[in-house]
Amino acid sequence: MGPLTGIRVIEIAGIGPGPFCAMMLADMGADVIRVDRAGAVRGGDPSEPPRDLLNRGRRSIGVDLKSSDGVDLVMTLASGADAMLEGFRPGVAERLGIGPDDCLELNPRLVYGRMTGWGQEGPYASSAGHDLNYIALAGALHSIGRAGEAPVPPLNLVGDFGGGGMYLAFGMVCALLEARTSGQGQVVDAAMVDGAASLMTAFFGLAGTPFWSEERGTNMLDTGAHFYNVYETADSKFITLGPLEPQFYAELRQRLGLDGSEWDQQMDRAAWPDLKKKLAAVIAQRTRDEWCELFEGSDCCFAPVLSLTEAPDHPHNAARDTFGEVAGTVQPNPAPRFSRTPGSIRRPPPHAGQHTDEILLEAGLDSDAIASLRASGAVA
Numbered sequence: 001m002g003p004l005t006g007i008r009v010i011e012i013a014g015i016g017p018g019p020f021c022a023m024m025l026a027d028m029g030a031d032v033i034r035v036d037r038a039g040a041v042r043g044g045d046p047s048e049p050p051r052d053l054l055n056r057g058r059r060s061i062g063v064d065l066k067s068s069d070g071v072d073l074v075m076t077l078a079s080g081a082d083a084m085l086e087g088f089r090p091g092v093a094e095r096l097g098i099g100p101d102d103c104l105e106l107n108p109r110l111v112y113g114r115m116t117g118w119g120q121e122g123p124y125a126s127s128a129g130h131d132l133n134y135i136a137l138a139g140a141l142h143s144i145g146r147a148g149e150a151p152v153p154p155l156n157l158v159g160d161f162g163g164g165g166m167y168l169a170f171g172m173v174c175a176l177l178e179a180r181t182s183g184q185g186q187v188v189d190a191a192m193v194d195g196a197a198s199l200m201t202a203f204f205g206l207a208g209t210p211f212w213s214e215e216r217g218t219n220m221l222d223t224g225a226h227f228y229n230v231y232e233t234a235d236s237k238f239i240t241l242g243p244l245e246p247q248f249y250a251e252l253r254q255r256l257g258l259d260g261s262e263w264d265q266q267m268d269r270a271a272w273p274d275l276k277k278k279l280a281a282v283i284a285q286r287t288r289d290e291w292c293e294l295f296e297g298s299d300c301c302f303a304p305v306l307s308l309t310e311a312p313d314h315p316h317n318a319a320r321d322t323f324g325e326v327a328g329t330v331q332p333n334p335a336p337r338f339s340r341t342p343g344s345i346r347r348p349p350p351h352a353g354q355h356t357d358e359i360l361l362e363a364g365l366d367s368d369a370i371a372s373l374r375a376s377g378a379v380a
Helices: 017-025 069-078 094-096 101-104 131-137 157-182 192-200 201-206 246-255 268-281 288-295 315-320 356-364 367-376
Strands: 010-014 031-037 059-063 083-085 111-116 187-190 229-232 238-240 303-304 322-324 331-332
Touching: 010 017, 010 069, 010 111, 017 083, 031 069, 059 069, 059 187, 059 356, 069 101, 069 367, 083 157, 094 101, 094 238, 101 111, 111 157, 131 157, 131 192, 157 187, 187 315, 192 201, 201 315, 229 268, 238 268, 238 288, 268 356, 288 303
Parallel strands: 010 031, 010 083, 031 059, 083 111, 111 187
Antiparallel strands: 229 238, 238 303, 322 331
């Protein structure tokens, strides 16, 4: 019984940020129906679900959106839903006949979420792109990387998932709350370039001040400082150290025996490159596990760098049940946590079209109507 229990969402299948948004809503209890392409339906054993974890927690119906009967069916689903989301290029949903104007005319309380990279308008709106492009235009990518090196793509976390899917989920929940008061739905335009820019708000505030240099890898939080960095250990693994505050920095010095006067220059930018080399030489003398023994439980702002296979087994993550296993696949549990209405992974990812008949019956169609839709290819 998550906090969004009772909310029904229609998700038009896409990739990346749209499914991530739908996963977040489903994890929090929303009943999310994923509309997959009829052509993507291949069957599959329900006891062996796909490993696309972004699709977890919801049911799937296979629909041909190029069929008038298929479009009518989606509109029927939208008429009984609280929200709908799609990730097409601008104008595609309108051409299919499932755009926001059509849906809101049918269901005035509907919250209609739109996920794009560039937004619904602007010079780039109709162009193809991916996470890397969006965070580049937002000013985020330029700031990520080491001094003297090219920018480093931070996987697709900043554009797709952080600036895209999370902002769309936040926007849709905001609009759902407002609809309860006004009785009116609205369109939520979530663009990854906007979201990535929003994530950079603090750094735009620092830009142009003595606290920030546009030269990558020379600032306090971008690997410029010796006390906020990643260091290689004797066994070719890595640890992180981030004692920004003076009292935490003092504890790091005490534990490492850094007594020389050069270590007094914590905030002297000119000293950072040399101190990074010296600290790297110290860290290289022991293994990652040895550093864990020394630092864990301290205020040195320390954590080992763990791989995807290592992270679930770390004692802290295990104690908090940060990860769980569903249908044989280890995966992150829903976040954030609620004291009274916790979220949950209610089902593993579906095979495309796995719940077609179940969903159609819920929508009020009888067996003859379902057979007719199947025969015409409108559903699969």
